Amino acid sequence: SGDGFASRDPLIPVRKMLAVGGIVDYVVLNEPYAWASRARGPKACHWTPQEVAQHLKPFLANLRALMPDVQIGDAEPLWKDSDAGEFAKWADTYAKVTGSKLDFFQMDFDFTRGDWVQAALIVQKAMQARGIIFGVHYFGNRADGSDRKWLATAFDRSQAFASAGGHPDQVILQSWHPIPRHILPESEHDTFMAFVLRYAKSQGISGK
Numbered sequence: 001s002g003d004g005f006a007s008r009d010p011l012i013p014v015r016k017m018l019a020v021g022g023i024v025d026y027v028v029l030n031e032p033y034a035w036a037s038r039a040r041g042p043k044a045c046h047w048t049p050q051e052v053a054q055h056l057k058p059f060l061a062n063l064r065a066l067m068p069d070v071q072i073g074d075a076e077p078l079w080k081d082s083d084a085g086e087f088a089k090w091a092d093t094y095a096k097v098t099g100s101k102l103d104f105f106q107m108d109f110d111f112t113r114g115d116w117v118q119a120a121l122i123v124q125k126a127m128q129a130r131g132i133i134f135g136v137h138y139f140g141n142r143a144d145g146s147d148r149k150w151l152a153t154a155f156d157r158s159q160a161f162a163s164a165g166g167h168p169d170q171v172i173l174q175s176w177h178p179i180p181r182h183i184l185p186e187s188e189h190d191t192f193m194a195f196v197l198r199y200a201k202s203q204g205i206s207g208k
Contacts, residue, residue: 005035010059014066024067028106029074032056033090038079049090053097060098073104073133080110084119088126104133106172111141111157117164124166135170136161138199140177147180147190158199173199 009015014024036045036052047055063070074094076087087105095101105127109116120136127134138158140150154173161168173196186193200206 011062011066014063018066024070026071026073026104027063029056029072031076031108032074033087034077034079038082049093050097053094056094057098071103072100073106073135074102075106075108075135075137077108078110078113078116078119078123080113082119084122085126087123088130091127091130091132101130102132104135104170106135106137106170108137109157117161117166120161121164121166124168128169133169135172136166136168137172137174139173139175140179142177144179147182150175150177150179151190151192151195155195155198155202159202162202171199 014027017024032052032055033049036047036055037049039045060072063072074091076090078084087107091102091105105123107120107123109120113119124134138154140153144150144153158171173192175192180190180192180195182188182190183192185191186197188194
């Protein structure tokens with residue numbers, strides 16, 4: 001197994017939030033299709049998409065019992081061997097098996113894939129045609145070595161998709177790398193918030 005699997009009750013964070021008076025408006029499924037159906041290897045599940053969706057049903061029912069109005073989306077990786085068309089088929093299978101469509105779908109890229117922009121455009125069109133909010137993840141490379149280079153890489157990728165006609169409904173700016181090292185202040189060039197504001201400005205979004 002891989003991402004999307006848990007050895008304990010996956011709703012523990014939701015229950016803790018509710019216990020202190022919090023509200024959970026959104027839940028993102030962590031790559032269940034990729035790791036349960038697409039992943040290969042001796043420990044992989046090799047489930048069909050229908051089986052993946054069927055295994056999700058109890059979790060979704062328990063989640064909606066706690067938060068009836070929660071919006072549920074899915075984040076999936078675009079691996080080198082992924083067919084861009086398979087994600088629309090997965091979204092359709094999810095809707096048919098679970099009884100409700102995804103509220104949003106987020107694409108996590110293998111940026112070493114040369115046609116990631118074109119593939120993302122295919123997924124964007126398919127999801128938006130189904131009334132599913134489409135989101136993309138932008139980040140730099142672990143090997144970039146410096147905050148400045150990492151942030152420049154992430155920004156350039158965002159501009160590459162926009163220049164090709166990409167208009168995601170959601171944009172997720174994130175890092176699971178040791179860099180960048182600082183979130184603030186936004187007035188400094190090499191901080192994460194400076195990157196956020198730079199991206200917003202490039203999209204005509206006011207920082208105020």
